[in-house]
Amino acid sequence: MTGTTENRLTTSWGDYGLARFPEDPRDQLRAWDASDEYLLRHLVGGTGEVPAVDVSQCNVTVFGDRWGALATALAGRAASLTQITDSYLGRRATEANLARAGVAEDGVRLLTTQDEPPARIDVLLVRVPKSLALLEDQLCRLAPSLHAGSVVVGTGMVKEIHTSTLDLFERIIGPTRTSLAEKKARLIFATPEPREKPEPSPWPLVYTLGPEAGAGPAEGLTVTNHAGVFCADRLDIGTRFLLAHLPPWRGPGTIVDLGCGNGVVGTALAKGSPEADVIFTDESYQAVASAEATYRENIGPGALGIPRFLVGDGIADLPANSVDAVLNNPPFHSHQSLTDATAWRMFSGSQRALRKGGELWVIGNRHLGYHLKLRRLFGNCELVASDAKFVVLRAVKTR
Incomplete structure (x- = not known):
């Protein structure tokens, strides 16, 4: 790379020029990792016994998308697409990456972790954050928007997914299992069990x-x-x-x-x-x-x-x-x-x-x-x- 921090993410839908924010030509770190790639492959082709996910008629919400790789690849492929992030830098990267991909400014709804989540979520995609507390808080906030037919898929590098991570999905969302590891990444599958009284967030x-x-x-x-x-x-x-x-x-x-x-x-x-x-x-x-x-x-x-x-x-x-x-x-x-x-x-x-x-x-x-x-x-x-x-x-x- 010369004079740009952009790299190309190749998916079944096409390839996308992505960069972190702020852009620095000396920065060799990519704006995505193997866990993002694994999740995108699963949505198209499925994983083992877990079928692919047709998002075309779904209200999709993505939480924890660090630099907008998931939102950029999914833009225009769902009935509605919402990204939720705690990072200002991540949000700016998402905006820039969507613009590179030719996505209209209103093509993805960008929310922060402090905003009210979407009222209905058909597909929830979770890039597991570093903070277990943030994961707990956001799952509690998002769970009331799920329904019995919702699909919940988490993703992260193996080193980021612990028993405590899976326990949160199990406790707040419903029965949870994981995929086999690929390129040191793993997927999490949780089956929503809508409750009359969803668990409130213990935060702040x-x-x-x-x-x-x-x-x-x-x-x-x-x-x-x-x-x-x-x-x-x-x-x-x-x-x-x-x-x-x-x-x-x-x-x-x-x-x-x-x-x-x-x-x-x-x-x-x-x-x-x-x-x-x-x-x-x-x-x-x-x-x-x-x-x-x-x-x-x-x-x-x-x-x-x-x-x-x-x-x-x-x-x-x-x-x-x-x-x-x-x-x-x-x-x-x-x-x-x-x-x-x-x-x-x-x-x-x-x-x-x-x-x-x-x-x-x-x-x-x-x-x-x-x-x-x-x-x-x-x-x-x-x-x-x-x-x-x-x-x-x-x-x-x-x-």
């Missing part, structure tokens, strides 16, 4: 931070975690370490909680610095919903600062030279791929968005070497604090 979880949050504005916060958001039932040790070394912001200013998760860091800052305007941003719809709920529960209507809650591509949607500080706990994986690309984009995006004199505060594992990237971008990097596992770093935009 709500809990209160105690002394583990440290003697500061985070202690006593009520935290809301929607399914799939990092560290669902406790304050993770990295965030705890950052909060212990983050000084309060003095006076007015615009602060970004970048990759906000459940919003604990930004909410603690807003509580201790009431004049600050805090922007919570994440690529996960579940995360931003969590952050907004956490903020609303803890910061009263009399607060001086004005919060904003943005689902987006990191900090890319904010104007250059527009913020005073960025707080960041970057992930070192993206859609199950171990990579520092996400952290690099977060850091470079922060450098662009910060005003001169603005500060980027980063919490990270010691071994990741973030100080080297920050020095390259900012020309400086201060070690604020460290322990055996984590470092807190501060970089200042000087020009």
Whole structure:
């Protein structure tokens, strides 16, 4: 590949140019894997004793389609097609891949995990997500839309499908079995058993931070975690370490909680610095919903600062030279791929968005070497604090 990240997915219906988002010519990762291919082959030809699925007269819903490979291949082949995703980047990839395939903008209904699911689902296709909690939440939300004749097929790589995965399908949908493995991928077949009272989702979880949050504005916060958001039932040790070394912001200013998760860091800052305007941003719809709920529960209507809650591509949607500080706990994986690309984009995006004199505060594992990237971008990097596992770093935009 030269100058493009597009690869070709070949199916019985044709081949499709697909790419991840954001596109990067250096990125060699495909926008689909063997589990997507296995599911598409099954729909056309069947698998063993399980027959093929004629979707032409069906209302089809696809959940967990990471980069839109399934939606793109199925577009125009069903009576209606809905994709449900928690990922802003996945949604943008889907939009771009559908456009490459010549699919009209209204050819696929794009929903988020926070939206109301379709009222009737004849065929439910599930690309098993990394988060078991997100799978549980979405199966509970989708099950009431199924009927006795609905077809439910899950797919994933063998390493992603565990006994606990199958137990969720069995408990929430109905009797469940799996296919033989092909190219390290496996299919899940669940037979819906419509119930008078479908199992409600146990999500979100709500809990209160105690002394583990440290003697500061985070202690006593009520935290809301929607399914799939990092560290669902406790304050993770990295965030705890950052909060212990983050000084309060003095006076007015615009602060970004970048990759906000459940919003604990930004909410603690807003509580201790009431004049600050805090922007919570994440690529996960579940995360931003969590952050907004956490903020609303803890910061009263009399607060001086004005919060904003943005689902987006990191900090890319904010104007250059527009913020005073960025707080960041970057992930070192993206859609199950171990990579520092996400952290690099977060850091470079922060450098662009910060005003001169603005500060980027980063919490990270010691071994990741973030100080080297920050020095390259900012020309400086201060070690604020460290322990055996984590470092807190501060970089200042000087020009």
